[in-house]
Amino acid sequence: MASPVLNIVVGITGGIAAYKAVGVVRALVLAGHDVQVVATDAALKFVGRPTLEAISRNPVHSELYEGVAEVRHVALGQAADLIVIAPATANSIAKLASGLADDLLGNTILASTAPVVIAPAMHTEMWLNPATVANIQTLRDRGVHVLGPGSGQLTGADSGPGRMVEPDDIAAAALAVLRPQDLNGTRLLVTAGGTREPLDPVRFIGNRSSGRQGIAIAVAAAARGASVTLIGANLELSVPASVTLVPVSTTAELEAAAVAAAEKADVIIMAAAVADYRPEHVTESKIKKESTGDRMSIELVKNPDILAGLARNRRPGQVIIGFGAETEPDREKLVELGRQKIARKGSDYLVLNTVGWSQGFATERNSVVIVDADGAIVSEASGSKASVADRILDLLA
Numbered sequence: 335m336a337s338p339v340l341n342i343v344v345g346i347t348g349g350i351a352a353y354k355a356v357g358v359v360r361a362l363v364l365a366g367h368d369v370q371v372v373a374t375d376a377a378l379k380f381v382g383r384p385t386l387e388a389i390s391r392n393p394v395h396s397e398l399y400e401g402v403a404e405v406r407h408v409a410l411g412q413a414a415d416l417i418v419i420a421p422a423t424a425n426s427i428a429k430l431a432s433g434l435a436d437d438l439l440g441n442t443i444l445a446s447t448a449p450v451v452i453a454p455a456m457h458t459e460m461w462l463n464p465a466t467v468a469n470i471q472t473l474r475d476r477g478v479h480v481l482g483p484g485s486g487q488l489t490g491a492d493s494g495p496g497r498m499v500e501p502d503d504i505a506a507a508a509l510a511v512l513r514p515q516d517l518n519g520t521r522l523l524v525t526a527g528g529t530r531e532p533l534d535p536v537r538f539i540g541n542r543s544s545g546r547q548g549i550a551i552a553v554a555a556a557a558r559g560a561s562v563t564l565i566g567a568n569l570e571l572s573v574p575a576s577v578t579l580v581p582v583s584t585t586a587e588l589e590a591a592a593v594a595a596a597e598k599a600d601v602i603i604m605a606a607a608v609a610d611y612r613p614e615h616v617t618e619s620k621i622k623k624e625s626t627g628d629r630m631s632i633e634l635v636k637n638p639d640i641l642a643g644l645a646r647n648r649r650p651g652q653v654i655i656g657f658g659a660e661t662e663p664d665r666e667k668l669v670e671l672g673r674q675k676i677a678r679k680g681s682d683y684l685v686l687n688t689v690g691w692s693q694g695f696a697t698e699r700n701s702v703v704i705v706d707a708d709g710a711i712v713s714e715a716s717g718s719k720a721s722v723a724d725r726i727l728d729l730l731a
Contacts, residue, residue: 340367340415340512343446345439346386348376349498350489351421351455356381357501358420358453359389364698365509365720370395370410372439374426398438407438411446418508419443421455421498424466430478431469451479451508455498457488462495481507503574510557516731518559523599524552525592525606527567528695529585533632534617541607542695545569547657548605550723552577558727563599565591567606570696585609585637596644596652601730603655604641605685607695612637645680653730656681659689665703673709682707685726704729 342362346355355377362369369390373383378396386394398407411417419426419439426439430452435441443450452473460466461483474480482499499507526548530540549571552564556576563578567588573579580595582588585608596602611634621630641656648654658675662668668686676684687702689695701716704726715725 340509341413342367342369342508343410343414343417343442343448344369344371344390345417345419345426345442346371346373346377346381347419347421347423347426347439348374348380349421349423349455350380351498352377352380354498354501355420356385356389358418358504359386361502361505362418362509363390364718365505366718368392370414372396372410372442374437374439395438398441407441408445410438411442411444411448414442414446414448416508416512417443417446417448417450418453418504419450420453420501420504422452423454424456424460424463427452427454427466427469427473431472449477449479449511451481451504451511453481453499453504454483454496456483456496457492458494458496460496479507479511500572500574502572503576506553506557506574506576513557514731515559517555517727520555520560520730521598521600522552522555522560522562523565523592523595523602524548524555524562525565525567525588525604525608526552527569528607529567529588529609530583531585531609531612531637532616533613534619534621536620539609539611539613539634540568541609543567543607544696545571545606546696546698547700547719547722548603549573549577550719551603551605551726554720554723555727558731560601563595565595565606567608585612585640589638589640589643592640592644593647596648599652601653601655602644603657603726604644604681605657607657607659608640609637611635639679641681642679653683654681655683655685655726655729658684658686659694660686661688661690663688663690669703669705669711672703672705676705676707676709680707683712683729702726 371386371390371394373396383394484497485495486497527545528541528543530538532538552562556562565580614633614635672686700722704713715722
């Protein structure tokens with residue numbers, strides 16, 4: 335069964351960080367949810383209505399007296415499963431703490447029983463002002479979830495606490511508010527990305543994996559309560575603070591890091607695309623075509639099978655999930671390849687996904703079939719990599 339589609343209201347208020355709210359909306363939409371944007375008039379001076387409508391795939395709501403016949407000023411709040419306000423300015427926080435409802439966003443919040451998540455963004459002096467400090471405490475006492483703010487570069491030359499949390503982190507943390515903590519106490523090891531085997535100081539043999547699926551698994555597991563270590567090989571995306579990142583590059587480095595981390599892991603998910611072979615000889619200087627000639631031969635040697643090694647040396651009770659990326663388009667043949675592979679590897683589950691020139695690697699969506707150690711199909715998932723991640727983790731829960 336697919337993850338439920340949530341009705342999420344994203345409230346955008348009038349701060350310079352409003353442009354980053356586009357990323358929050360995008361992340362929630364890509365996670366498969368229905369997003370309604372409620373923007374203040376001031377917010378629309380910072381980011382355009384067409385942009386928000388294109389990203390949310392819904393009309394933007396801003397006028398209190400529009401849709402009166404459908405009682406829109408309360409209908410949006412009543413239908414919401416979750417309300418996210420990003421950015422939450424000092425003014426909007428003060429209004430929220432006071433229960434004011436002089437615009438559509440204020441009415442929407444007061445008319446809702448859904449959890450409210452706010453991501454403050456303002457200058458340091460405003461964040462530290464006693465009035466704002468008191469307002470934030472009032473909201474926390476009421477159960478409002480406050481994300482950040484972080485510390486860093488602000489508008490102009492200012493720097494300090496007051497910077498809005500990054501959009502992907504806001505989306506992940508907001509969704510975590512509604513997620514069951516069914517992995518609480520679980521120590522999870524995830525690998526992600528693609529290993530690179532150097533030919534010389536400049537060139538390498540690698541693959542097109544971006545690490546998106548492995549990162550999505552790590553983020554979703556942390557949101558469900560797990561303590562997560564992510565071994566990332568040449569990742570193209572950032573990793574939130576909720577996940578402990580161990581960066582690596584080569585297969586040998588990934589193996590060493592995985593073996594060390596596996597000692598304390600309850601669950602291991604090997605989502606990284608690992609190079610099967612590496613150059614036997616690596617030159618210390620750049621290979622020159624002028625001295626090499628029209629042809630060049632590279633002798634390759636096989637890399638160790640990390641997944642099989644971890645399975646052989648597992649602790650009692652440790653669960654291991656492998657990944658199998660195949661170019662086979664036929665589903666029956668793909669599953670048969672998976673059955674053969676899991677028999678060789680010895681993992682508990684194998685996640686099979688078809689990859690090609692334009693699918694699987696470096697894309698935002700995925701389609702997988704999961705088989706168990708007996709070769710039986712236990713789950714299938716298709717959609718955003720975040721939704722696929724949750725389906726994989728459902729096996730553990």
